[in-house]
Amino acid sequence: MLATGAIVAVNGLNPFSLVAIVVSGVLAFSLRVALGIAPKLKPSSKNQTQEPVIETIPVPGEFKIYRQAELNRTTASLLADGAILIAGEDGSGKSVLAIAVVEKLQADGFMVAFIEPATPKQMLLEIAHQFDIPTENLEGKLLTADKLKTAIATFLEENTAFLIIDDAHCCDAKFRMWLKQLRRSNVPMLLLATDPPRTDIFINIPRIELKPLPEYAIREIMIIAAAQRAIALKPSELAKLQERAGGNPMLAARAVDEEYLGLDVEGADHRRYFDITPLILLAGIAFVIMRFIGLGTGDQALYIFGGIAAAVFLGLSRLLYNLPPEDRRIR
Template sequence: MRCPWRSLIAMQLDIPTTETQYNKNGDPTGEKDLTVDAIKQEILDNCPKGYRFAYGEDTLLILPEAKRLTTSIRYWLEDMISAGARVVCFAVANPGRDIFLEMLEIELELPSDAHIRLVMAAEAQRQGLEISKSKLAELQPLAGRNPMLARKIIRNEKLGLKQDKPEHTQYVVIMPVIIAMLFSFAVVRFIGMGTGNKGLYITGGVCLVSAMALKQLGNVRGARKRLGQ
């Protein structure tokens, strides 16, 4: 049984992934692939003991999708860390279990709007889509600062799909601020009552009713699940 990603790690570290095969008489007949457990043990035995990448840097394992790591892989990485190897895992959110509880957490900055536009322009070129800078500026808010969404939006644009709703949540909801401001203006109603000023009384009453109406409208929620879920 082969384990492609472990074999790839072994090859990058110049660790052999095969062993000599012998016949019944003990004579070598060729080579055979190491088993999954054998490759794991070979990397574990040799990686922290002097194997280096180019330019003499210490061994560093980079895993881009930490949330997709299986339990067996995480246990193996725990042994690697204990043996002295350096491991870097990337994830949208910290899974918060086993090895991730012991690892240092560093939050990276979100890509800038300019970088997202560069990603969209590169994807458009790869898709063979002619797109202007003004169109990129129009589509960029739909992706927020997510490069994956940026590429998806360009693919949708090539297919001619209508895109008018952002698929991200990188925005600020200002409804509570508006409601708070209207409630604060409702104080004017009581000032109008005390001074006998009908204008202030009416203005404060309108603000109070508007704030209460917006508060109720803000509680309206649609279906949380899509059809078929």
């Protein structure tokens, strides 16, 4: 016998329980979707196959440029008869970037001389050799340094060619002054240096400060280095090594070498700094709270100490905030 408003049990559950279960399931599914853990749906047809997602892993020995923006900016500046200075700490990838610039310019048919630091005479001879400039006179004697400078300057005025000097900060001061004279004639050149001083040629041309590489790039470099040494590194080990690299690609490869050799290294040589201004602000706030505690409890010494310490810490944080960034400071 059915009565109006009667609750009918279905499989031992009343309709309100069924509604509660359905609502709970919908909410749970929505939560999983929002968190990105919703189950993947299978293909509706048995003939359709779902392609597995394969993560791209760097190939050992494959050349990859992680500073494409700097590469494009540098090449564009050189093609506009400009000069540019790339500065960064040792191992930050300056030479790798320079090689990429050389390859790009040579692929476009331009003449490029890529020089490393040596004695002024040796560097002049190397520039002449790479540009196919005669280094001997009619009698078969080597040209003097002054005559080599004149021959190279004449060649650069008559031809479209580029000078790229690696570790320019190690070059002799007289050689850098000669580069400054070439720059007055609008000779395009690229200089790479570590902590270049604000003198001679370095103060005349714009600079690009190489920032630390992002974490994904450092991880890829470490994966490649580990694959070349036939070692397997766990994600936790990679994360630990990344802390030692600090965004420096050379230090990243060295960290893998040290791990391969079983060396226990605590610190690192990178110069990646951390901003402690928020910690100073928290300390200042703590001293302000201490001042109010002293005021509420009637402790005059705590009140005075908290006020002075808060003023010092807050003033120090303001001073650090107003300091110019590292790449804008005069060395």
